[in-house]
Amino acid sequence: MGFSLFEGFTKSLAMTVLSEIGDKTFFAAAILAMRHPRRLVLSGCLGALIVMTVLSVLVGWAAPNLIPRKWTHHMTTLLFFGFGIWSLWEGFTEEGDSEELAEVEAKLNADFKPSTAATKTVSKADDDLKKQRRPFLTQFFSPIFLKAFSITFFGEWGDKSQIATIGLAADQNPYGVVLGGIIGHALCTTAAVLGGKSLASQISEKMVALSGGILFLVFGVQSFLSAVEES
Structure with missing residues (x-):
């Protein structure tokens, strides 16, 4: 059981990190953190x-x-091979993360402009005073927290990493x-919030996709060669 726990941990950690770096939710967290308090974006x-x-x-x-x-067991093996080929195809055919980044920015900008206009009418002193009067839970579950939570949750729903986790x-x-x-999500999300946009510009999404594809194929081969454990 100990080895199984360690194997599940290492596979999940590696898969999550390589799947989430440069993902849409990674960019969304990075852009939101540039406009809103980082602690709320990170927690959401x-x-x-x-x-x-x-x-x-x-x-x-x-x-x-x-x-x-x-x-x-057989379906998991097929999933690993399928996602490995998919990731390698993306790595060889896609030019980079500029289109995905632009898409996320455009979507968030559309939501951000109306709220910006409303926010400018309130002075910073009044805003700070309101924050002090709010209960702790009201500050925590703020519109920013809920926005970050909902964007990330629905952005991950049905994503490759979610299906692979299942x-x-x-x-x-x-x-x-x-x-x-x-732990993998915590590392990627923290990196995105602290400086995801500049980090993403220095990391080749093509290399991340190729690395992820190779990792999935390795998992597939290992799963194919391993015996099925009957419960």
Whole structure:
């Protein structure tokens, strides 16, 4: 069980980091952090990713109880090979992250302009005074927190990393997958909030996609060669 826990943790951590760097939610967190308090953006984005990871692992953990473990093992193997080929295809065919970054910026700008106009009418002193009068929970669950949470949650729903997490949890120790996924998301989201846009401009998305594709293929080969553990 200890090795299974460690294996699930390392696979989940590596998969999450390579899947999330340069992703749409990565750019969204970076752009939101440039316009809003970082602590609210970080807590909102990370909260959504933690909820998404736990839900995905629960689905993957329940799958072997509904479907024979032999089939979930084979489906996980196919998922790894499929995502590996997909990532390699993206790495070889896509020119870079400029289009994705522009798309995220345009979407957030459309939402940001009306709120900016309204915010300018309130002075900083009045705003600080209002913040002091708010209860703690009201400050925490602010519109900024909810915006960061919702953008990240729905942006990750059905994403490649979520499906891969479900498949990984169906074949590995779920506690290890949860821990690795949460730590991986925490690292990527923190990097995005602290300086994601400049970091993304220095990292080649093509290399990230190729690295992720190779990693998925390695997982696929390892899963194909490993024996199915009957529960």
